[in-house]
Amino acid sequence: MNDAKKNDNTVNSNSVQGEEKVIKIYKMLLPIQMFITVAFFFYEFIFIHIYQKYYMFFFIVLLFFYFYFYFIKKYLSKIKWFLLFQYLNTTLEISVVTLAILIFSLSINPDTVLIGPFIMIYILVIVATGFRQSLQISFYAAILAVIQHLLIFYYLIKQVKPDILMAIIDFGPQGTFQKTLYILLAGLISGLLANHTKKIINNVSKSTLEQYQLKNTFGQYVSNEVRDYVLRADFDGAGxxxxxxxxxxxxRNFTTIMESSQSKFMLSHLNEYFTEMVDIIQMNNGVVSKFVGDAILAVFGVFSYEKDSISPEDFAVMAAIQMEERLEELNKIWLNDNKAHLKMGIGIDSGNLIVGNVGCEDRMEFTCIGEVVNSAMDIEDLTKRFNVKLLISDNVHSAIKDNISFESRIIAHKEAVCDGKKFVSLYTVEDQII
Known part of the structure; x- marks a missing residue:
């Protein structure tokens, strides 16, 4: 329902834009027609002194239409009966052409009017209706033009010289009937092209809307960087x-806290914690790969498409420090709200890892895997043994040791073993000792 409504809004917006283009065309052409009318007026005024009042009347009509289009353009989007308004405009446009032909026929021989290229003005107006993106409107313009053209023919035919009468009424290039056919074909072709263009616009709008909804929905379950990485054209999921x-x-001890509290309140508490931590990770160019219970797995530098002057390790350590500092602030707030006090351990390692889809045909998950992921988990587990909040590997320390922000805050630990894996050196940030 919402999709259809959005699509209808898009179509209406395109209709308004099409009407604006038609108005723009006439605002450009009307001054030219007004200049021609003034020229004929002075010609009549100087040499003939008969029909100048008709040209003055036509000039006023053109001036009215110019200001009509000028003011109506401002209120197009507010018009309720927009389709009816388009039919009204089309009627006025065709009728102005008819009025112009009738008035100019006063100074031009009727046979010249009927044989000459005046019919092209109708065709140009009909082609312009194509911007309204409606076969019905274009064909309506053609039918209306044919009727008014035949009325002009009936009015002027009595004044035509007998020797060219047959040339006017036959089916040749100068004949009225063939010109009538040209008008109908112009309306049909313009309308068909308008309908085809409208379908293309609707399909593109629908496809764009679907892609937006897909990205928006997908982005609620994964980070924007992961979403864009997965949806890019050359991603095959292989890794x-x-x-x-x-x-x-x-x-630390979150399971115990959960068991001693009401689950629904702890879930809200946990989501509040996640929101704050994820914001910090993203501010430091990190991407949350997944949530594992109450744990967060984040990667830095993996989805960067441009080489950054700051290393992934620098970003990761800055994020870790800010996460711990923010958790301390949150605990003070939660203390006043009688919420549980949370403690967190963080482990950081760096190296090569594989990003891609993992799972089976029916259930796939985009993730990061590799030894460095396991190492980061093991290092975090060692924070409990060394009674610290943050531990980093030797690789990370080597990458950040020249960073002035961290240089005086690094202290070394002796080698450690976790789950059979031996770490030669582990480091922590000086003020992160519990």
């Missing part, structure tokens, strides 16, 4: 080898 830093954070 890409990337270099980056992996941050793994985990809440």
């Amino acid at each position: 890409d080898l990337k270099y980056g830093a992996v941050l793994f954070s985990d809440l």
Whole structure:
């Protein structure tokens, strides 16, 4: 229902834009026609002194239409009966052409009017109706032009010389009937092209809307960077080898806290925590790969398409420090709200990892895998043993040791073993000791 409504709004918007283009065309052509009318007026005034009042009347009509189009353009989007308004405008446009031909026929021989190229003015107006993107309107313009053209023919035919009468009424290039056919064909072709253009616009609008909704919905389950990475044209899901830093954070004793509290309130509490932590990760050019219970797995530098002057390790450590600082602030707020006090451990490692789809045919998940991911998890687990909030690997330390912001805050730990894996050196940030 909403999709259809949005699509209708798009169509209405296109109709308004089409009407604006038609008005723009006439605002350009009307001054030219007014100049021609004034020229004929002075010609009549100087040499003939008979029909100048008709040219003056026609000039006033053209002036009225110019200001009519000028003012109506401002209120197009507010017109309720827009389709009826388009038919009204089409009627006025065709009728002005008819009025022009009748008035100019006063100074021009009737046979010249009937044989000459005046019929092309009708065709130009009919072609312009194509901007209204309606076969019905274009064909209506053609039918109306044919009727008025035949009325002009009936009015002027009595004044035509007998020797050219047959040339006017036959089916030759100068004949009225063939010109009538030209008008009808112009309306039909213009309308068909308008309808085809309208279908293309509708299809493009629908496709664009679907892509937007897909990206918007997809972005609620994965980060924007992951969403754009998956939806890019050359992504085949097979997996890409990337270099980056992996941050793994985990809440201490959260399961115990959950068991001693009401689950629905703790879930809201957890989501509030996630919101704050994810914001910090994203501010430091990080991407949340997944949530594992109350843990966060984030990567830095993996989805960067341009080389950044700051290394992924720098971003990861800055994010970790800010996360811990923000958690302390949140705990003070939560204390006043009688909410549980949360503690967090963070482990960071860097290296090569593979990003891509993992799973089976019926259930796929986009994730990052590799030894560096496992290492970050193991390092986080060691924060409990060393009684610190943050631990980083030797690789990360090597990458950030020249960073002035961290240089005086790094202290070394001896080698450690976790789940059979040996870490030669681990480091923490100086003021992160519990």
